[in-house]
């Protein structure tokens with residue numbers, strides 16, 4: 001394919017060189033003539049393992065041909081001679097932390113002016129990291145305005161976040177964890193897929209905003225991982241424990257630790273272990289004079305998630321609320337530190353009429369280890385329980401799905417259309433299956 005790459009920094013330079021290495025005809029574009037001259041001289045403008053060799057192998061003075069890399073400051077020439085343009089310019093921070101999109105805007109506008117002179121279909125792909133909405137608000141509108149053409153008809157657009165790490169970027173380019181294509185339409189995505197046929201990594205095609213957001217989720221998670229490990233390390237050091245041994249064993253758990261478990265947005269955590277153990281470790285850190293702001297922020301953040309739901313229910317305008325599920329997860333009757341109990345208590349205190357259905361807790365009320373806890377600690381909540389799901393539906397205007405109770409399905413099939421459902425656990429994988437009165441806590 002014929003590809004133009006805008007911005008010859010880390011991302012652009014590596015993308016341009018590696019795409020040429022696999023046989024594409026690539027032209028790199030930068031406003032910085034020094035970078036352009038360096039590439040045309042077969043030299044790398046960045047310090048990265050293997051990149052110098054790839055550039056010197058792919059830059060030749062022959063006529064353009066597949067597998068060749070060249071560079072220019074001339075946007076129009078680059079757009080006219082290629083089928084697809086990758087935007088890899090910088091997206092730094094403003095002083096106040098907000099995202100600066102000036103370079104992206106200018107680059108898209110320049111590509112747009114060139115598109116005005118182009119007869120054939122062209123796809124513009126954002127590789128720069130940008131907040132959700134940026135591709136459509138900034139790139140798409142700059143392209144349409146400058147070209148006088150219409151996206152979806154004359155040109156396509158896509159978001160293709162980059163996962164390379166500096167220092168191992170060539171290796172990362174050829175072995176990404178996945179390739180994510182956020183496409184404006186099928187045609188845009190198809191053209192971009194063609195560029196990546198050499199990669200074996202799983203390919204995920206999605207919408208543009210999901211691709212934009214996914215990149216931020218990745219980087220924020222990476223930052224949180226580093227900080228988490230450092231805080232655990234800080235505590236370990238004061239206790240004479242080798243933190244690397246701890247984290248080595250920690251990482252052996254690919255069921256709960258290094259896995260998708262606990263990474264599904266939903267309601268607050270609770271139960272007999274997580275809140276108690278967080279409190280104990282952060283208190284210990286305090287006594288050891290180790291500052292652990294990330295660990296300290298977890299319980300307050302969990303509280304905010306409960307308050308968010310309380311406020312949501314208050315704003316719903318209804319006073320009759322039915323809960324399906326009271327224990328912190330389905331399949332258990334353990335109510336210790338259940339955030340749902342806290343939620344119910346908060347609503348009762350604000351004068352709501354609450355009814356609760358939880359098959360396991362109802363059984364526990366009759367016998368079992370939790371009978372005493374229910375009778376002694378939360379008798380006021382126990383009184384609100386019903387064993388009849390139809391009664392709960394009839395006497396509530398808003399149903400809160402609190403855990404993945406098997407009755408959730410029954411409710412969604414039988415609930416009347418004027419009632420509302422607030423889902424804390426994501427009972428539908430596909431939100432198109434949900435009815436009009438349905439709403440999720442963070443989706």
Ligand SMILES: NC(=O)c1ccc[n+]([C@@H]2O[C@H](COP(=O)([O-])OP(=O)(O)OC[C@H]3O[C@@H](n4cnc5c(N)ncnc54)[C@H](O)[C@@H]3O)[C@@H](O)[C@H]2O)c1
Pocket residue numbers: 006007008009010011012029030031032035088089090091103106107110127128129130162163164165166
């Ligand atoms: N560096 C990384 O490891 C990395 C990894 C993944 C994603 N990203 C993202 O990729 C984007 C680029 O990052 P980078 O580190 O390569 O940036 P960089 O600052 O190293 O390079 C950006 C280049 O764009 C050029 N440029 C600016 N305006 C231009 C224009 N109108 N036309 C052509 N060229 C122009 C600049 O001269 C510069 O050479 C950012 O959004 C960044 O967040 C970076």
